Amino acid sequence: LPGPRSQDMAKVLPAIRSDPLSYLQRVREEYGDLAAFPVPGAAVLLVNEPDGVRHVLQGNARNWGKETIQYAALARVTGPGLLASAESSWITHRRAAAPAFHHERLDRIGEQVLDAADEAVSEWSAHAGGTVDLAPAVLRVALDAVGRALFSADLSGSAHELVDASDDAARLVVRLGRALLPIPPWVPTPLNLRLRTARRRLTTVSGQLIAERRARGASGGDDLLGLLIDSGLDDGAIRDELITMIIAGHETVAASLAWTLMLLAEHPEAQERVHAELAAHPGRVSMLSHRSDLPWTRAVVDEALRLFPPAWVVSRRSHRPDTVSGVDVPAGTTVIVSPWLLHRREESWPDPLAFDPERFLVEGAGRTAYAPFGLGPRLCIGREFAIGEMVLVLSRVLAAYRLDLPAGWTRPRHQARVAVHPQGGMPLVLTRRAGR
Ligand code: HEM
Numbered sequence: 001l002p003g004p005r006s007q008d009m010a011k012v013l014p015a016i017r018s019d020p021l022s023y024l025q026r027v028r029e030e031y032g033d034l035a036a037f038p039v040p041g042a043a044v045l046l047v048n049e050p051d052g053v054r055h056v057l058q059g060n061a062r063n064w065g066k067e068t069i070q071y072a073a074l075a076r077v078t079g080p081g082l083l084a085s086a087e088s089s090w091i092t093h094r095r096a097a098a099p100a101f102h103h104e105r106l107d108r109i110g111e112q113v114l115d116a117a118d119e120a121v122s123e124w125s126a127h128a129g130g131t132v133d134l135a136p137a138v139l140r141v142a143l144d145a146v147g148r149a150l151f152s153a154d155l156s157g158s159a160h161e162l163v164d165a166s167d168d169a170a171r172l173v174v175r176l177g178r179a180l181l182p183i184p185p186w187v188p189t190p191l192n193l194r195l196r197t198a199r200r201r202l203t204t205v206s207g208q209l210i211a212e213r214r215a216r217g218a219s220g221g222d223d224l225l226g227l228l229i230d231s232g233l234d235d236g237a238i239r240d241e242l243i244t245m246i247i248a249g250h251e252t253v254a255a256s257l258a259w260t261l262m263l264l265a266e267h268p269e270a271q272e273r274v275h276a277e278l279a280a281h282p283g284r285v286s287m288l289s290h291r292s293d294l295p296w297t298r299a300v301v302d303e304a305l306r307l308f309p310p311a312w313v314v315s316r317r318s319h320r321p322d323t324v325s326g327v328d329v330p331a332g333t334t335v336i337v338s339p340w341l342l343h344r345r346e347e348s349w350p351d352p353l354a355f356d357p358e359r360f361l362v363e364g365a366g367r368t369a370y371a372p373f374g375l376g377p378r379l380c381i382g383r384e385f386a387i388g389e390m391v392l393v394l395s396r397v398l399a400a401y402r403l404d405l406p407a408g409w410t411r412p413r414h415q416a417r418v419a420v421h422p423q424g425g426m427p428l429v430l431t432r433r434a435g436r
Helices: 006-018 020-031 050-059 069-078 090-101 103-127 135-151 157-178 190-216 224-230 235-249 251-266 268-280 295-307 357-361 383-400
Strands: 034-037 044-047 131-133 314-318 322-324 327-329 334-337 401-404 414-416 420-422 427-432
Touching: 006 020, 020 034, 020 044, 020 414, 044 050, 050 314, 050 322, 050 334, 069 157, 069 190, 069 235, 069 314, 090 103, 090 224, 090 235, 103 131, 103 135, 103 383, 103 427, 131 135, 135 224, 135 235, 135 251, 135 383, 157 190, 157 235, 190 224, 190 235, 224 235, 235 251, 251 268, 251 295, 251 383, 251 401, 251 420, 251 427, 268 295, 268 383, 268 401, 295 357, 295 383, 383 401
Parallel strands: 044 334
Antiparallel strands: 034 044, 131 427, 314 334, 322 327, 401 427, 414 420
C-alpha cells in the first residue's frame, strides 16, 4: 500500500506531535484514501474510503476492537470505561448507562442546560457591542450540562473536584497518545508519574462521590450515577464510567459550539435564518426538538459538525484477517479513521470546505461519508444529548445577540486535543438584539 516511508516519518515526528491532524491531512492528500504507516510490527492503516470506514466501524464491527494505542492511552485515566473499553463487559456497562440518556431524562436536563446558557449570556451583557472570547463560556455551559446529567447536582464539592481532576488527566492523555513509541506504564518517566498521580486523585474523588450517594439511601436516583449504582456495578466500574463521561462529554460539545458560533458569525444570512426559526418556535425548542421542527437549525448543526468534527480520530484493531476497501489485512492490523478527513473528502462532499447547510436539507446526500459521532455499535451514547444541548444554547445566544466577526478577522487555527478546539479561543463581536 502507498504511504509515508520510514525516513519521512523520522523527519516529521515533531510535526506529528505538535499537529497530528494536519499530518494526517497531508498523508491523505499525498496518498489518497488508504495509506500505510511504516511502523514496526503490525500494520497501521489510515482508512478514509467510506465503504472501508463503514465496514470497520459498523458492518464487521465484531472483528474490530478497541485494543489500540489511542484507547490504551485513554484507559490509563478512565480505566475500561465505555469509551476506552475493549472488553466484552462493555455491553453491560452501555446498558446500565443508557437510561441516563433516555428522552424523558434528557427533557428534564434541558431546563438546566437553559439555565446554564442564560448565565453565560447574561455575563456577556457587560461586553455587548465589543469583542468577547466565547470559548471559555461555552466550555462552562458544557461542563455544567454534563455535570448535571451525571450527578443531577451543582458542581460543588466532590463533583467539582472530579471534573477538575478529569480535565487535568485529559491533558496528560493527549500527551501520552502523541508519544509515538509507547513507554510501558511502569517506567518512571515524568509523564507516567504524573498520570499515576492524576489517576489516584480521580480514584479518590470519584470514590467520595459514590460513597456520598450510597450513604443517601436505598435507591441511587435516576441520573447516571444513581443508575450505575442501582445496576449493581462495583465502585471501580462506576468510577471509570463517571470519569469517561466527563472527558467524553464536555470538551466535545464546547468545541462544536465554538465552531458553530464562528460559522454563524461568518455567514450572517444563515445566522438570521437560525434566529428566526428558533424564535418562531419558542414552545418547541427543547433537548428533544425534532429535525422536522427546526430543519434549518439542525442542518446548521450537522454542517458545523461536518466541517469541525470535535472527535477527530478513532481507531480499531482487527481480531482476525479481513478485507478493507478491497485490501486484505492480517489480524492485528490497526485502522485509523478520521471523521475530519472523511468529512472533507471532495468525492463525497462537493466543495467540501464551504459552509453550506443546504446539503443536509437534501435527503441522504453525502451521508455515507459522515460520522461525527462514530458509527455502529460504539456510536456515541451522548449523541442526542450533545445535539439537544447545542440547539438549546444556540437558541439562547441568538435570542440575545447578533454575532459578528471582529475587524481584521482570521479564523483561529484548529488544535487537536481530546477534541479539536479553536486555538487561542473564539473572539466574536456581540451586538444586543433589539428589544433585549
Ligand atoms: C463515543 C463523538 C458528546 C459520551 C463517541 C464516539 C464519537 C463521539 C466519535 C465514538 C468513538 C469510537 O467509535 O471509537 C462525540 C461528539 C460529541 C460527543 C462529536 C459532541 C458534539 C458526548 C457526550 C457524552 C458522550 C455529551 C456524554 C455525556 C460518549 C461515550 C462514548 C462516546 C460514553 C463511548 C460509547 C460506547 O463505546 O459505548 N463520541 N461525542 N459523548 N461518547 Fe461521544
